[in-house]
Amino acid sequence: MRNIKDLLLQKLPENITGLLKSAGRCAEDMGFSAFVVGGLVRDLIMDRENFDVDLVIEGEGMRFAREFARGHSADVRCYKKFGTAVLTFSDGCKLDIATARTEVYEYPAALPRVLPGSIRDDMF
Numbered sequence: 230m231r232n233i234k235d236l237l238l239q240k241l242p243e244n245i246t247g248l249l250k251s252a253g254r255c256a257e258d259m260g261f262s263a264f265v266v267g268g269l270v271r272d273l274i275m276d277r278e279n280f281d282v283d284l285v286i287e288g289e290g291m292r293f294a295r296e297f298a299r300g301h302s303a304d305v306r307c308y309k310k311f312g313t314a315v316l317t318f319s320d321g322c323k324l325d326i327a328t329a330r331t332e333v334y335e336y337p338a339a340l341p342r343v344l345p346g347s348i349r350d351d352m353f
Contacts, residue, residue, distance in 0.1 A: 236273040237265070244320055245280060248301075252284060252324070255297050261288030264329075264348050283325045287348055290314065290328030297326075312343050327351075 238246055249265060256263035264285045272279035286293045291307050294314035298305035303316040303324075312328035331350045332341035 233265075233270065233273065240273055240276075240278075241280070244318075244322055245282060248282070248318070248322065248324060251301070252297060255300065256286060256288070256293060259288065259293060259296065261286050261293055262348070263287075263293075267325075280322075281325075282323070283327070285327050285329050285348055285351055287329045290326055294326045297324075310343065311341075312345070 237249065241249075252263050264287075265282070266285050267281070267283035269279050269282055290312055291309060291314055294305050294307060294316060297303070298316050301316075301318060303318045305314055305316050307314045312330050314326045316324040316326065318324070329346050329348050329351045331344045331346035333344065334341050
């Protein structure tokens with residue numbers, strides 16, 4: 230398989246690749262790490278179109294979301310309980326952001342108790 234970065238650059242519109250590059254720089258400047266995750270990655274590998282962009286931030290995801298939104302004149306909605314945010318840009322593009330986390334379920338079908346974690350914690 231080719232490098233996922235190559236697929237991102239080949240298959241995604243420039244407005245999205247530009248946002249991803251900028252998000253990476255912003256995260257790095259803040260001392261965080263940013264990861265593209267979810268269906269976008271799966272669909273790139275499977276050669277299917279999908280512009281639903283999800284990022285996981287190792288660090289303070291809500292702080293990252295507010296800072297990134299401010300730098301791009303985007304609207305931001307934060308969901309503190311779950312450590313997530315949705316940014317909406319003037320061109321209609323949306324970016325879902327989640328803080329890397331560990332989820333603890335008190336009982337089946339319960340909403341999770343969310344604790345900060347690493348990308349590895351978030352994956353498993």
